[in-house]
Amino acid sequence: MKFNNISIVGLGYIGLPTAAVFASRKIKVIGVDVNQHAVDTINQGKIHIIEPDLDIMVHAAVSEGYLRATTRPEPADAFLIAVPTPFKNGPTGPHHPDLDYIESASKSIAPTLKKGDLVILESTSPVGATEQMSAWLAEARPDLTFPQTHGEASDIRVAHCPERVLPGHVLRELVQNDRVIGGMTPKCSEAAAVLYKTFVEGECVITNARTAEMCKLTENSFRDVNIAFANELSIICDKLDINVWELIKLANRHPRVNILQPGPGVGGHCIAVDPWFIVSATPDEARLIRSAREVNDSKPEWVINKVKLALADYLQSNPTKTAEDVTIACFGLAFKPDIDDLRESPALEIAKKLSHLHAGPLLVVEPNIEFIPSALEHKAQLVGIDEAQARSEISVILVAHKSFKKHLKNKQDDNLVIDACGM
Template sequence: MKNTNKIQVCMVGLGYIGLPTAAVMANAHLRVTGIDVNPQVVETINSGRIHLQENDLAELVEAVVANGLLKASLETAPADVFVIAVPTPFTDAHVPDVSYVLAAARSIAKVLKKGDLVILESTSPVGTTEQVVDVIGELRSDLQMPSVNGAEGDISVAYCPERVLPGRIIVELIENDRSIGGITPACAEKAAAFYRKFVKGECSTTSVRVAEMVKLSENAFRDLNIAFANELSLICDRLAIDTWEVIRLANRHPRVNILAPGPGVGGHCIAVDPWFIVDSAPEEARLIRTAREVNDSKPAYVIERIVGLAVAQPETKIAVLGLAFKANIDDFRESPALEVAKALHQRFVDRLMVVEPYAGEGQVEFQGIPLAHLDDALDNCGIIVVLVDHDAFCQVDPEKLAGKTIYDTRGIWPA
């Protein structure tokens, strides 16, 4: 690997993971060109600004752009290291869609040269990195591809997923351990040497398929545990038991740690990735499938509960607090809170007041849903629904809730 300040990196995808990763790399004195298909994103970054909300990201991007270490482009640029960080959604039938990954592979194939390193970071089904090798090999017959059978190639290809928490992405990109899988062991070692230039956590090497499954397993594990909490909340509701007291007392057991239930599971990771395992091994992934079904069904249950409250109090306005998929971020991907709010907006449009402090400063509506200020919603609504535990909601004066009907799916207020 070259001296750090001479290494050219091409980051394909400048979203919630790609841009922070590119900025962290640039801050480690790697020279990074970020590629995105959206001209507005490219223009925003090149002006030293950002198009998404993440702690410490704005200052970091401003600095590395000003220093000439990060620039954005619509066109794939030659580099020494290519990192793919594009979306991997699924279809309506829960079949993984890796078309963005393969399109990114095609875009970099034309500028690859002998000695380059290609890393897939996008969370992907097992076998996707091998598909990347196949796509590049089809387009570049002049380059020898590495093989999982052990044959080295003219380029190196590896898989290294992130494992970060929104709101702490910058810190965790640097501090968290990495599992790095190579098409060959030499590919993995080369990728690990690259990550060690900006990652303080341990960089462990393994096979590419193990690394792909590690990432999916991490998110499926979380999904299973959340599903237990969500199912427990349904059972407690049926038995008229306080869910939060049950969890609080059960967690006093030294080997029990029940997670907090909510209105469902959102985000592009936990709500999506377990389906990749189910698709790969549908007969065996029975528990993982069930957990997904439990969590996917929770928004409908929440909607039913709120509708029941609204029908019982037909003259009462309803405040819905939160649209993001988790607290204190502006990420609305796969958000169960947004799903609930949209359903309520269709039915109770004249009675509904929705509050989302992270929808954008001064924004008066979000995806067709009018937005209200928190104080106005609390003053005018008799039914208060908590869907996201934003700090602003946790800090509400209890006196403002006196006499109101509360449906708190996050357990932020005492019963």
Template structure:
């Protein structure tokens, strides 16, 4: 059964590129998002996120009539759900996954489902989320059958296929990377492979839904543990007066050692989030994964303490100055280099805490943002030259190319990425 019309629910950093790739292969694609601004922007042939090459693909797809965006689902042959999976807003020591976005997306597409359709959950999710989505769909459409009830004979096929792409390289990696396909039945998997082979040149590897869910969580948890080692090492080295970047460079000369680089913490919609899905499901077993999360989540606080120390050093050097006359520049707000994505950004958390120190002026430099939409009270978005020239303390939080290509600024520098040597 061919897929003539494909619907992508959620037009963010994964959904929009995915929709664009299908549309670039001359498939009719309906993108759905609750954000009216995003919908309007896409329908003008423009994009509301920063991702290299995506603007040209979207413009061509919209101009040629293969891609349109709307706020309400329409009938299609395949539905890909790519909505957020945040945490519930509670004070639990172990964050609890919030599947409400997936539930709302399921309930939104349910009225337009028909026999022969394929529904794929792309959202990174805790183990069991795909089965839960199928239950929500079944409850909303009792006139249709689903795999959990009738197996291979289901009217609607359901699968999980997590994205595995790097921000800044999404367009290329969507095409080239292998995909893990986890169908609720063999037929569900086969149909999902058929769909993705529309544009995927990498191998589509078949497994079951639960293993596919766990595969994505495992990949990012492994990365989180490795980063936690580097971050913990940086704290140890600071206490022992050792250059951690030199140390790692020396250690990595061993043929079987590859230590990652430390930083101000871990951010983004994957590595900072996904390990908690494992911990929340198996809190008594996931001890190492849990500890890595605690190490990485504590790093922003450690950086703020370094900034406090820098303020004290500055006032000792200039005893006639007051705290209200101190200017601090923070370089980078995104969660990683050369993108505009602020989700779960440790840099944002650090700047927010610095803004509460009641110093004179807080400047923020983020070359990938045209405007500072996420307002931090008391923080002024400015450019690199102004910050370099006017700040007393310089806090390097993200190793954007613009920062790496500029000279070390005068004044006290707190370098969390080691770019100034």
């Protein structure tokens, strides 16, 4: 089984690195995205996201003719779908999985399919999404057969192979991490494993599509529950006047304890989203997973309340001033350190709420972006570290960027500081 041409639908934080890695193995890759700017940027050998070393790999792939981007799908031997799976209102509430992007991607590639093609859903998805994708494809192409009706004899192979990479280390982890391969039939799994072994140095572990879907959700739910413990612990310690950072350091000296670090919440398109897919499917059973999500989702509001208290303390100490005279600086908008990804970011959520609540100037510092997010436009000012320190009376440290660690240490003597990430 040989794949001469691969099409990757969705050229975002996962799709583009995956396309670049395949192209680096001298395989022709057609990248598909509805964003014309992203397509144009990639075809210039540049990138529209921040990920270490990705710019070098994309430039080489485009220059050598192995990677090309377009807005319309073209024929290929394998199709990888890596589009978003956000929320929408549904029977289980506001966190119902939204499969519209997967449906749209499926219907867009359907006309190009031919017998023997492989279709892989990489998007993090609720259990059953791969089967639903295959049903959409079958509806669009009744002239072809699919695994749900023809099993091993199907014309088209379908599988779910979720990514499990860390932003900032995507290129290395795509290659080195084990890969879960969940085909709708054993032959579907076999075909997908052959494809990924093109570049995966870790083990390709075979299972079925539903288990692969649940595996990704389970991994991120496990992390979410552990972060929720740390975040809840930070709230408890604040009430009991205990330094939570010192406490965790001491508790972690136990050989079987490894408490994570608390923060302003949980962000990103995985940990902040995936657990809700489990809750949505099994609302009566997923009690712990739901509680963890609620703890983490509520942490930004706790940080905002700390800012309100700091503002009240400042005004009490400076009776001649009003809230309009006080400048607040938020340090960090990304969902984790040293990346530009703002998806589901608790830091961004906190900045947005403060922009509505605070009567005075609001400054935001995010060294990994060039333009202020539209949600903060006309409500806050994007500035550098030094300017934020010089102009603000209250500093809210939301993301532990390396540049913050270097410049903020021992420079906050004149400011009230709310440190939400233990920096």
